[in-house]
Amino acid sequence: NAGVMQNPRHLVRRRGQEARLRCSPMKGHSHVYWYRQLPEEGLKFMVYLQKENIIDESGMPKERFSAEFPKEGPSILRIQQVVRGDSAAYFCASSPPGHPYEQYFGPGTRLTVT
Amino acid sequence: AQTVTQSQPEMSVQEAETVTLSCTYDTSESDYYLFWYKQPPSRQMILVIRQEAYKQQNATENRFSVNFQKAAKSFSLKISDSQLGDAAMYFCACPTSGTYKYIFGTGTRLKVLA
Numbered sequence: 001n002a003g004v005m006q007n008p009r010h011l012v013r014r015r016g017q018e019a020r021l022r023c024s025p026m027k028g029h030s031h032v033y034w035y036r037q038l039p040e041e042g043l044k045f046m047v048y049l050q051k052e053n054i055i056d057e058s059g060m061p062k063e064r065f066s067a068e069f070p071k072e073g074p075s076i077l078r079i080q081q082v083v084r085g086d087s088a089a090y091f092c093a094s095s096p097p098g099h100p101y102e103q104y105f106g107p108g109t110r111l112t113v114t
Numbered sequence: 115a116q117t118v119t120q121s122q123p124e125m126s127v128q129e130a131e132t133v134t135l136s137c138t139y140d141t142s143e144s145d146y147y148l149f150w151y152k153q154p155p156s157r158q159m160i161l162v163i164r165q166e167a168y169k170q171q172n173a174t175e176n177r178f179s180v181n182f183q184k185a186a187k188s189f190s191l192k193i194s195d196s197q198l199g200d201a202a203m204y205f206c207a208c209p210t211s212g213t214y215k216y217i218f219g220t221g222t223r224l225k226v227l228a
Contacts, residue, residue, distance in 0.1 A: 020219030033214065042118075042205050042206070043159070085189045089157055100214035105159035 002027065004094050005074075006108035008052040012112045019079040019086070021109045025094030031055075033103060034067060037089040049075055080114045116130070116210045117143055120219035128227050135191045135222045138140060138143070139205030142166045143167075147183070148189045154202040162204070165189065193224075201226045 005024040012018050022092055025032050031050055035043040036059075046059040049069035057067065064082075069075040089110045091102035118139045127133035139148070150162040163181050165173045172180050177197075181190045189216075195198055206219040 031214075033216075035216070040208075042220050043216070044218070045215040048214060051149075056213075056215070091159060096215070101209055103214070103216065104161070107156070107158045110157065 002093055004029075006090075006092050006106035006109050008108050008109060009107060010112070012114060013082050014114055015027060015083055016081050019082050019111055019113075021077040021079075021090050021092075021111070023072040023077070023092030023094075023106060024074045025092075026096075026104055028095050029094035029104075031095045031097070032069050033093040033095070034075075034077050035091045035093065035105075036093060037108070039088070045048055046077075047084055077106070079111075084113050087111055087113045116205055116208070116217050118208050118217045118219040120206055120222050122222045123220070124223045126167075126225045126227055127193070129196055129198060131196055132192060132194045135194055135204050135206075135224065137189045137191070137219055139187050139189060139206070139217075141187070141207045141208060141210075148180075149207040150178070150180070150189075150191045151158065151205045151207060151218075151222070152200075152202045153205060158159070159205075163191065196226050198226050198228060202225060 007022050014061050032047040037043045047067045048056040064080045066078045089108045091108045092106045095103045146167045148165045152160045152162050163175045163178050177194045179192045203221045205221045207216045
């Protein structure tokens with residue numbers, strides 16, 4: 001059973017470009033969570049999605065950031081017009097239905113904005 | 115606001131010795147989960163051990179065990195027979211009250227000395 005998959009593992013973008021981060025949950029998992037880890041900090045919750053629904057985006061910056069989890073395909077975290085402060089590791093986690101506390105983390109995507 | 119505190123930014127331990135990493139948390143819930151994650155240089159988040167608050171027995175996974183003091187809201191991780199591969203950042207995490215949002219501590223960097 002493959003774990004949570006994220007790609008790319010490393011992403012370099014220039015200021016002003018768009019970044020798209022992908023997350024495929026574990027098989028059978030229908031809930032996806034995105035967390036961000038700034039340098040020398042712990043992870044911070046960004047958004048919680050179920051298929052075709054955003055359940056909680058209270059941790060998302062108000063501008064430039066969006067997330068989706070379509071009926072088919074991976075969840076995508078999109079950052080428009082990236083700035084240097086967006087440089088961080090972005091982790092996706094998934095959980096099985098009815099077990100939101102059982103979150104399994106992917107390997108993360110490290111975004112570097114130059 | 116719910117908090118998770120790791121008061122030791124860095125710890126060192128001799129190979130084969132035992133080390134304890136501390137974590138305190140604050141929650142208004144009576145039933146919840148607590149987690150320890152390991153983050154090696156690869157930056158992947160690896161679940162080390164999980165404790166369910168309603169269980170009085172401390173969780174154990176091979177060389178890893180916890181000392182869970184519910185009244186004191188303390189959740190320390192003990193690593194026995196430390197190995198070089200244990201060197202990593204260790205994060206304590208607790209979901210926010212009644213939700214799925216994990217709150218992470220700031221981490222403890224563990225060094226294992228040969």
